[in-house]
Amino acid sequence: MRTAPGASDTELVALVLALLTALLVAAPVISLMLIALQPAPEVWSHLIAYVLPRAVSDTALLIAGVGTLTLLIGTATAWLASSHEFPGRTALIWLLPLPLSVPTYLSAYVYVDLFEPLGLMHRALGLMMPAAQAVQWLPSVRSLPGAMLLLAAVLYPYVYLSARAVFQAQGTDAIEAARTLGAGRFTILRRVVLPMARPALAVGVALAALETLNDIGASEYLGVRTLTVSVFNTWLNRGSLAGAAQLSLVLLGFAALLIAIERIGRRNANVELSAESPRLRSRTRLRGLKGGLAMMACLLPPLFGFVLPAAYLLGESLRRSLSIGIDPTLWRDALHTVTLAALATLIALGLGLIVVLAARWREGRTTRAAMAVAQLGYALPGLVLALGLLTPVLVIDGTVANLFRAFGYPSPGLILMSTGGAVVAAYVIRFLAVPTGLLRAGFDRIPRDYDDSARAAGAGRLVTLWKIDLPLLRPALVGAAILVFVDCLKELPATLLLRPLNVETLSTSIYQYASRGSFEDGALAALIIVAASIPPVIWLTRFSDLPE
Amino acid sequence: MSRFRAAALALAAVFVPFGAGAAEQVNVYTYRETKLVQPLFDAFTKDTGIAVNVISASSGLEQRIKAEGANSPADVLLTVDIGRIDDAVAAGISQPINSAVIDEIVPAQFRDPNGQWAGISMRARVIYASKDRVKQEAITYEELADPKWKGKICIRSGQHIYNNALFAAYVAKHGESKAEEWLRGLKANLAQKPSGGDRETARDVAAGKCDLGIGNTYYWALMLNDPDKKAWADATRVVLPTFEGGGTHVNLSGVVLAKHAPNKANAVKLIEWLAGEKAQQIYADANYEYPIRAGVPLNPIIAGYGKLKPDPLPIAKIAANRKAASTLVDKVGFDN
Numbered sequence: 093m094r095t096a097p098g099a100s101d102t103e104l105v106a107l108v109l110a111l112l113t114a115l116l117v118a119a120p121v122i123s124l125m126l127i128a129l130q131p132a133p134e135v136w137s138h139l140i141a142y143v144l145p146r147a148v149s150d151t152a153l154l155i156a157g158v159g160t161l162t163l164l165i166g167t168a169t170a171w172l173a174s175s176h177e178f179p180g181r182t183a184l185i186w187l188l189p190l191p192l193s194v195p196t197y198l199s200a201y202v203y204v205d206l207f208e209p210l211g212l213m214h215r216a217l218g219l220m221m222p223a224a225q226a227v228q229w230l231p232s233v234r235s236l237p238g239a240m241l242l243l244a245a246v247l248y249p250y251v252y253l254s255a256r257a258v259f260q261a262q263g264t265d266a267i268e269a270a271r272t273l274g275a276g277r278f279t280i281l282r283r284v285v286l287p288m289a290r291p292a293l294a295v296g297v298a299l300a301a302l303e304t305l306n307d308i309g310a311s312e313y314l315g316v317r318t319l320t321v322s323v324f325n326t327w328l329n330r331g332s333l334a335g336a337a338q339l340s341l342v343l344l345g346f347a348a349l350l351i352a353i354e355r356i357g358r359r360n361a362n363v364e365l366s367a368e369s370p371r372l373r374s375r376t377r378l379r380g381l382k383g384g385l386a387m388m389a390c391l392l393p394p395l396f397g398f399v400l401p402a403a404y405l406l407g408e409s410l411r412r413s414l415s416i417g418i419d420p421t422l423w424r425d426a427l428h429t430v431t432l433a434a435l436a437t438l439i440a441l442g443l444g445l446i447v448v449l450a451a452r453w454r455e456g457r458t459t460r461a462a463m464a465v466a467q468l469g470y471a472l473p474g475l476v477l478a479l480g481l482l483t484p485v486l487v488i489d490g491t492v493a494n495l496f497r498a499f500g501y502p503s504p505g506l507i508l509m510s511t512g513g514a515v516v517a518a519y520v521i522r523f524l525a526v527p528t529g530l531l532r533a534g535f536d537r538i539p540r541d542y543d544d545s546a547r548a549a550g551a552g553r554l555v556t557l558w559k560i561d562l563p564l565l566r567p568a569l570v571g572a573a574i575l576v577f578v579d580c581l582k583e584l585p586a587t588l589l590l591r592p593l594n595v596e597t598l599s600t601s602i603y604q605y606a607s608r609g610s611f612e613d614g615a616l617a618a619l620i621i622v623a624a625s626i627p628p629v630i631w632l633t634r635f636s637d638l639p640e
Numbered sequence: 641m642s643r644f645r646a647a648a649l650a651l652a653a654v655f656v657p658f659g660a661g662a663a664e665q666v667n668v669y670t671y672r673e674t675k676l677v678q679p680l681f682d683a684f685t686k687d688t689g690i691a692v693n694v695i696s697a698s699s700g701l702e703q704r705i706k707a708e709g710a711n712s713p714a715d716v717l718l719t720v721d722i723g724r725i726d727d728a729v730a731a732g733i734s735q736p737i738n739s740a741v742i743d744e745i746v747p748a749q750f751r752d753p754n755g756q757w758a759g760i761s762m763r764a765r766v767i768y769a770s771k772d773r774v775k776q777e778a779i780t781y782e783e784l785a786d787p788k789w790k791g792k793i794c795i796r797s798g799q800h801i802y803n804n805a806l807f808a809a810y811v812a813k814h815g816e817s818k819a820e821e822w823l824r825g826l827k828a829n830l831a832q833k834p835s836g837g838d839r840e841t842a843r844d845v846a847a848g849k850c851d852l853g854i855g856n857t858y859y860w861a862l863m864l865n866d867p868d869k870k871a872w873a874d875a876t877r878v879v880l881p882t883f884e885g886g887g888t889h890v891n892l893s894g895v896v897l898a899k900h901a902p903n904k905a906n907a908v909k910l911i912e913w914l915a916g917e918k919a920q921q922i923y924a925d926a927n928y929e930y931p932i933r934a935g936v937p938l939n940p941i942i943a944g945y946g947k948l949k950p951d952p953l954p955i956a957k958i959a960a961n962r963k964a965a966s967t968l969v970d971k972v973g974f975d976n
Contacts (some may be wrong), residue, residue, distance in 0.1 A: 210847050333703075506708060603673075604674055
């Protein structure tokens with residue numbers, strides 16, 4: 093055995109931390125299971141007879157649609173942007189990930205307003221034909237296909253980002269060998285590039301699918317009755333929290349299936365880099381019509397996912413700030429939002445890295461299970477997660493309060509609930525799957541020879557990690573940081589239920605307006621969410637570019 | 641490590657000051673949006689010197705209060721409709737309000753016989769009718785299932801809390817099998833699958849997708865005051881429908897006094913103040929609601945709908961039939 097000094101201690105610490113992380117994520121799930129233990133048979137006979145057939149088929153169709161669309165859009169744009177040179181490429185590279193910053197429910201509101209009767213589209217058509225006739229030409233946004241397109245337009249960056257991270261650092265040997273053998277660009281894409289990128293694509297699509305599964309606001313508004321919507325109706329109207337908890341566990345099963353599919357996508361993938369250092373492939377220059385087409389292909393997705401909604405929000409907020417002025421509490425809300433999101437991002441990246449390292453250093457059932465559990469949170473709708481988290485968080489808070497009292501100090505109140513700790517915990521649990529998934533895909537591509545050589549040379553685990561693994565993982569780390577941070581900025585249901593008294597974030601503030609039926613009044617808050625996501629996305633996109 | 645510490649300090653600096661230190665305070669958990677109720681709380685603080693700390697959410701507050709247990713800072717829970725009040729009482733997080741002032745101001749129909757909750761203001765669930773295409777003046781809820789409206793009605797999801805309460809009232813009045821028949825009839829009259837919100841419903845009527853829309857009174861008033869949406873309101877008129885032999889269905893916004901309220905005296909003071917003339921006037925004017933207190937003038941837009949005659953069915957009866965209503969909505973495939 094090649095054992096560098098101190099290595100086993102480091103491994104043991106990582107193992108313990110990984111297990112604690114798994115416990116953190118499992119806590120709300122266990123608490124849900126306890127709620128689900130109460131029998132709710134009459135709810136189930138009703139659900140099976142009247143609700144589930146429709147809910148399951150709508151959910152499956154929505155996920156299949158969004159999954160296919162995000163896979164196509166994300167892969168195509170990432171491939172074009174990373175291995176081709178065409179007009180506008182430099183600008184498009186930072187525009188492409190930006191739809192991430194647009195919350196799904198906001199995008200739904202914007203498109204309904206633009207495309208429904210009496211909206212901008214209707215008025216534009218009205219210039220060419222009578223208004224009553226123009227109504228016939230309007231697309232039906234509030235429909236299943238509408239929901240698919242709308243969600244895909246904002247979720248494709250999950251695939252784009254993970255695909256780009258891989259395409260950029262693609263091993264050049266195989267590609268050059270293929271080229272020498274006379275293979276064209278598309279053959280190389282199909283036979284070499286895509287098979288090597290399969291694990292990363294699977295991660296991206298799985299994330300987009302899980303995000304779809306979590307969505308409530310947009311689906312409900314667009315009239316799509318998904319399983320997630322059913323969970324809420326079961327809890328709130330059918331009056332059965334136990335039934336709702338049981339149904340959420342079924343949802344978790346759905347999600348586990350998605351994760352399993354992702355695993356299968358990764359199986360047999362021989363994706364480690366060759367032992368030579370990765371270097372950037374030279375990009376093929378596309379000119380003329382081809383260049384124009386490539387530009388259009390990379391422009392349309394962010395146009396619908398980002399530019400149009402952002403322009404709409406900008407217009408609405410300008411009009412409102414000119415006529416009504418800016419709500420002074422907005423800046424405080426923005427500070428709350430960014431603080432919570434930044435803290436959660438740092439913690440999630442750290443815990444994700446630990447879980448993946450533990451699994452790499454000590455391969456075995458325990459560490460694999462810890463990693464699987466750590467990814468569960470993404471499968472829980474935000475509000476379900478928040479409900480599950482209430483009990484564990486408040487057991488801790490209650491214990492602390494009682495300890496203070498037992499030692500004669502005044503009670504500090506509910507520590508986690510009153511400081512925002514509960515919100516951060518919810519974010520970390522909810523989004524831990526992102527760094528875990530991306531870092532794992534990143535590690536899969538680092539040959540173990542690297543580690544072995546470093547350690548044979550006497551370097552410990554941490555030194556190897558710092559000097560070799562982390563630099564190679566940079567694109568994965570960066571991608572994960574963008575995704576988690578922006579996801580936290582957008583998160584609504586868990587923030588609503590778990591935040592401290594007198595604390596509003598940007599998304600809870602938008603919600604306040606939207607539920608009054610005047611979401612345009614929250615346009616400025618929405619615009620700030622979008623704007624706050626732009627600098628990290630640009631900076632991190634640049635940072636993730638391998639040196640040319 | 642120092643980055644974590646800096647972030648932790650920043651977090652503490654951002655969050656800790658709120659709600660701590662004020663001498664007299666009351667903590668409100670609310671299902672009504674903060675922006676809507678904040679003017680009320682500001683006026684209350686000005687009147688009494690008692691600071692109000694607020695958290696608003698769309699669901700789950702009673703679960704939070706329950707989990708917080710004896711340590712819960714919650715004093716008062718404010719709701720949008722009877723549904724959440726019912727959940728709160730069922731979760732065992734309430735205590736009797738025991739206020740002679742409330743008993744005097746709030747009509748018995750709009751408060752719990754056991755004193756666990758009281759209504760504070762109302763919105764009516766009404767019809768937005770196309771001015772051009774609907775000439776009929778009075779419409780009953782029962783009539784909405786009449787085939788003469790086939791393909792002419794728009795409504796949001798049947799599981800939405802406002803529709804749930806309306807359908808529950810129907811069940812309470814006519815029984816389950818009649819209600820099922822009515823829901824099937826209403827479903828058959830829908831111009832499109834239920835989706836969107838009350839505001840989209842008004843818009844669909846204005847655009848000619850349907851002739852009748854079912855929505856709440858204040859959405860319409862809000863639209864009338866928004867230059868962009870005035871056209872939608874202008875194309876429609878509000879009809880106050882009634883149950884046959886009854887009145888108009890109202891959504892009751894209510895209050896619950898939390899079981900472990902740490903500031904109970906202030907909480908009762910707030911509840912009584914909310915039923916007072918000043919607060920009731922704010923509800924009427926700023927929020928376009930119907931005051932619960934007799935003698936408070938309505939906002940002119942709301943008054944323009946005609947005289948509201950709230951249905952005499954005790955609100956508690958509606959609460960008791962919520963689940964049945966939800967079940968029927970699934971059974972007839974209302975949202976499909």
